[in-house]
Amino acid sequence: MCEWVLASASPRRQALLKLFGQPFRVHPAAIDERLPEVASRPALLGKKLARAKAEAVAPYYSDALIIAADTLVVVENRILGKPADADEAAAMLKMRSGRTHTVITALCLLLRQNGHTVRLTLDAPRTRVRFRSLTDEWIAWYIQTGEPFDKAGAYGIQEYGALLVEAVYGCYFNVVGLPLATLAQRLEELLGWKPTTPPAPGEATRTSIRV
Numbered sequence: 230m231c232e233w234v235l236a237s238a239s240p241r242r243q244a245l246l247k248l249f250g251q252p253f254r255v256h257p258a259a260i261d262e263r264l265p266e267v268a269s270r271p272a273l274l275g276k277k278l279a280r281a282k283a284e285a286v287a288p289y290y291s292d293a294l295i296i297a298a299d300t301l302v303v304v305e306n307r308i309l310g311k312p313a314d315a316d317e318a319a320a321m322l323k324m325r326s327g328r329t330h331t332v333i334t335a336l337c338l339l340l341r342q343n344g345h346t347v348r349l350t351l352d353a354p355r356t357r358v359r360f361r362s363l364t365d366e367w368i369a370w371y372i373q374t375g376e377p378f379d380k381a382g383a384y385g386i387q388e389y390g391a392l393l394v395e396a397v398y399g400c401y402f403n404v405v406g407l408p409l410a411t412l413a414q415r416l417e418e419l420l421g422w423k424p425t426t427p428p429a430p431g432e433a434t435r436t437s438i439r440v
Contacts, residue, residue: 231292231294231340231342232253232254233251233253233254233294233296234253234255234256234286234290234294235296235297236258236283236286236295236296237257237258237282237297238255241385241387241405241407242407243255245402245407246296246407249413249416250425251422253296258297260281264301265308266308267308268301271303271331272335272353272355273353274308275299275301275334275335276337276352279335279336279351280339280351282297282299282337283295283296283297283338283339284339284346287341287346292341292342292343293340294338294340294341294419294420295338295339295340295341296336296338297337297338298335298406298408299334299335300333300335300381300406301333301334302330302381302382303332304324304328304330304331309381311383312377318372318378319368322371322384325382326360326361326362326368327360327361327363329358329360329396329398330360330382331356332355332357332358332403333403334353334354334407335351335353336350336352336407336408336411336415337349337350338350338412338416338419340419350415352408352411354399356401356403358386358398359394359396359398360393361393361394367392367393371389374388376389386401
């Protein structure tokens, strides 16, 4: 089987990819990830960014599967990126208090053979997330955890941010940053991948970092 390469430095994506039981290399993509404030077709924007990440990493490998993803948090076509400071984080959270927003994680799989790209797939599954009504005290508490500042939309659903969420409609892991069901389907199609015997408890999947 060809080498797997994750074009992301996200520890959350790395942890999720380990579930597939396949050793992989971590090679973050160096691209311009500045986002527009508004996008009429956010799924298309996400696909463009995920593809750009995969294609930025691809030339470093002759035979490999490049896996790249890009997560967007969307409210009425407004794109919420990572907050610059506590005030911006508070505004993002207050905007969604008691409301439902959309999370799109675009996924690009790029297959390299003999130094050439032979297959490329793009997906952009959507998940709807509803926040419960948040008081100013709850928002201030969450900001003090430090979680909002490195996450799109100023929250992480898999950590303290779970306390803000009332309901999830769709793939939970799409919100975390890697749509696992979609990824499994594409791996089967591209590589004929099948799950293997799970590792023993506590046994880590080998990874390496190349920048």
